[in-house]
Amino acid sequence: MSDRPPQRLLQTPSWLLTQVAAQVGRRTREVFDSAGAGRHHYAILCAVEEFGPCSQAEVGRRLHLDRKDVADRVAELEQQHCIDRRPDPDDPRRKVLRLTPRGIDRLEEIHERLRVVQDDLVHGLDRSERAALVSALQTILGR
Amino acid sequence: MSDRPPQRLLQTPSWLLTQVAAQVGRRTREVFDSAGAGRHHYAILCAVEEFGPCSQAEVGRRLHLDRKDVADRVAELEQQHCIDRRPDPDDPRRKVLRLTPRGIDRLEEIHERLRVVQDDLVHGLDRSERAALVSALQTILGR
DNA sequence: TCCTTGTGTTGGTGTCACCAACGATATACC
């Protein structure tokens, strides 16, 4: 019998969340590494897909990322020709981000790889349990 | 209206989990800092409370922590007189860990402070939703 | 007796969340 964690922690949502997220982080890092992506690349591509054209600052707000971290990741995506970044003619403080066709392909590629990890992650849950988990997490995040 | 994340991510359990866990991590770090504890101190105290007397290696297995990290944290708890650490007379490879009375007090103190954060974390969920979340996380972890 | 595994220690690295400050600019206010 493998060693289980203490009961006190198994009843502690915060510990459970960070533990599961650490597992998830390891799995998704493998996916991102194999896709030649960084940890936040997929999230940034998703944000630009839905809200583009948009600014780096807006992406940072939507994803709760530090502006420096957004800038660094966007520079990498730009270098990989997945994002087009240009000064905003209407507001010189800003850079405007757009997905390129290659960025769209990259987004879908990572999405498919994540789907496998996702399915494996929640495979012990039935459909209603999965829905309840997602709903609960969305509620917590939305506050 | 604040900036919401992209829908694609709001339907992605792995992103939701890591996002919520990051929030939780910030909140719990505040709790641990104010209690003069490190990030894993509480978990280690919980493990020794339930399974003690036990070895560092066992604590590491139960909490999925690196042996070096367990050793470092246990040294800190020992220095704070929260854990008693002595060689195992039956197996000189091992050190045996026990909670001290001060460790028990510290455990309960952190527990109470975490309870506040926890309640705030899940306050948007009703009782059955909380139970579903905990159950789902336990299932994912248990696999 | 020898080999494998376990335990704890020591030494170390790369990632990354987070912070501050600056220059250029837009906006609000008087």
Added chain:
DNA sequence: GGTATATCGTTGGTGACACCAACACAAGGA
């Protein structure tokens, strides 16, 4: 029109920490 404040992006930086390897000493199994 001038001034103050806020925004955006960039540059520079730090501490925490997850993770890894190797070693010495020991127990257990073949």
